[in-house]
Amino acid sequence: MMRQFDTIIIGSGLAGLSVALSLPDNQRIAILCKDALINTASDKAQGGIAAVWDSQDSFERHINDTLIAGAGLCEKEAVAHIVEHSPDALKWLLAHQVSFTRNENDQQLHLTLEGGHSWRRIAHASDQTGHVITHTLQSLLGLHPNIQVFEQRASIDLLLDEEQPAQCLGVKALNRQSCEIETFLAPNTVLATGGTGQLFTHTTNPAIATGDGIAMAWRAGCRVANMEFIQFHPTALALPNAPTFLISEAVRGEGGILLRPDGSRFMPDYDARAELAPRDIVARAIETEMKKNGSQHVLLDISHKPRDEILHHFPTIHATCLSHGLDICTTPIPVAPAAHYTCGGVVINHSGQTDLKGLYCAGESAYTGLHGANRLASNSLLECIVTGRNIARNIAAKLPWETPAAYDNTLCIKTVTDNVKQPAQGSPLDVNNLRQLMRHYFGIVRNHAGMQAALQQLGAWKTQFHTGAGPQAPRLDDIELGNMLDVASLMLQCGLARKESRGLHYTTDYPDMANTAAPTILAPLLS
Structure with missing residues (x-):
């Protein structure tokens, strides 16, 4: 079966949604989902979106925090571009009625702090930001009759022009319900397929995160970059017989401390920023402590905070842990690192263009240069929106193709x-x-x-x-x-x-x- 569109978007997370909802309504758009529409990594993001929103914050401070976390390997131009568009990204979400947590007077967004940030700049929806954002944006798709969603379609390979192999014509996909091969053709194809967490035994990623977009782009002739930088989230729930579940960075941002099994604190021994050090430092420290003590986890303790405050900020984490018999208001949480985020990916430029004409990439599948050797917490949702909207702007304007620059x-x-x-x-x-x-x-x-x-x-x-x-x-x-x-x-x-x-x-x-x-x-x- 063959279908034709103006733009094909592979993936229904925030990156893909940012493209789809930013394109004009005269575009015939197909969104291909490997599983159900809601099953994305974006849906599982807890922490929030980093943005320069507070009047006392600055682009320079956010840029500097990103560069420090990236250990000297960020592309400075890309960092500046994405950070400077962060207020617009947040305004775009607010314009689409995303309900972020607000301060007590309900007039301003509540901004939290996460590791590696020098200022409170994380806008969040309690501790289920990703779910709130994706659910809100996906609910708007029905208002756009030009957007057609195809669930249960597993992309197999990109389709290339036989006469011009460096041009993408669409994608071949498996219809998981009929077990038939389907062909989707379009002058514009967007890879928004997420990360690679399923390559590891313990991951916070959904089951669909098998690196599909990166692999397809590589086989079609695209460059990839910095694939060695896999971020292991320091704090995933480590209870016997419980599935891997992310314990948000914000728990440490709001005062949570890491403890050895004997109850002693250890992060000050590794970094002056202690629990608020970047994730690579915290993850290695936890790994070292686990090996020293022969344990399968360390402890993350937020129980010294008022119960009402914990329930207000972390209702999902509290409910999930309680379902396994653990009350985080009274008891430390057993945690261990788990594969979380792919900092490298398909090489793109600011417009999301790859080495193949007609092929774009956004989100965790892409390499923008933002993350360097270590992603700063909550920069990923920001990157999805900025790159996604850039792609939509480029497609709508039908600008000449600009292959990403050589390094x-x-x-x-x-x-x-x-x-x-x-x-x-x-x-x-x-x-x-x-x-x-x-x-x-x-x-x-x-x-x-x-x-x-x-x-x-x-x-x-x-x-x-x-x-x-x-x-x-x-x-x-x-x-x-x-x-x-x-x-x-x-x-x-x-x-x-x-x-x-x-x-x-x-x-x-x-x-x-x-x-x-x-x-x-x-x-x-x-x-």
Whole structure:
């Protein structure tokens, strides 16, 4: 089956919604969802959106906080562009009736503080900001008859022009209900597919976060960057038999402290900012303490705060923990790091354009240069909106295509053939084995021998892997596993290229930071 549109958006999170709701109503728009419309990573975001809103805050302060958290690897122009558009992004959400938490007089937004920020600038909707934003924006889609939503469509690969291979024509997708292959054609395709958390055993990401957009863009000929920087959220719920659940950064921002199992505080031993240090520092500190004590978690304690205050700021966290028999108003929360956010992705410019004409990318799938070696808390929702609205503006204006600029100072250029090694003996090809491999060799602390061994194992697995062969449509599991193998290879290649420790990438072989900061750019060589 073939369908034609003006713009195809793959993904229904905040990045995709920002594009769809910012395009003019004369655009025929398709939104493709791998699962249900509501099932996105954006929906699970708790903390909020960072924006310069308070009159005493400044762009310079927000920019500086972002650059510090990014450990010298942010693209300064991109940071300035996104931060300076933060008030407009917040106004756009307010204009769409997003209900943020307000102060007691109900006249001003309540702004909270999170790790790495030097000022209260996090607008939030209690502790379920992502859900409130996505639910509100998705409810508006029905008011736009030009927007058609296709649920249960798993994108397989991008469609390229045979005469001009550097031009995207749309996407081929699996209809999960009919098990048929469908073709969606459009002059504009937007990748807004989210992150890669499902490559790891413990993640705050939804089950759909298998790196699909990054893998499809790479196979089609797009560069990717900084795939070694995987942010492990320091504080995910770590209760026996309980699913991984994010305990918001804002808990520490509102006074929560981290404790060893014996009740002693440890973060001041690692950083002067203590619990408000950037996430990479806090996650490594927790990992170190867990190894020292042989424990599966540390404790996050907010119980010293008034009960009414806790319930007001963190009702979802309180209710979730209480459902597992834990009252956070009286008892510390067992927490441990979990894979949370992909700081690298498909290389784009300010307009969201990739290396392929007609292909845009936004959100966690994209590399804008904002996050550097470590994402500053709550900058991600901001990035979704700014980039998404830029894409819509560019499509509506039909401006000439501008391929993202080349980077003069990079660590490496790789080719597609480097992804596949010679066949070797190894474990059977299985997604759980892949996750264990990445957890063991590509966790918070890494070494080059381990990363090389993991890359060899991936090469062996990839020689066993085939998808879409024969007349039958591929299974969803095979589509996802193929994408995960590709993305895991990109991560490991980037990690091996970086001969230093910086931000989220810490290797025992090179524990110090290099004098010069350079992004890791991988460029595919297509046959």
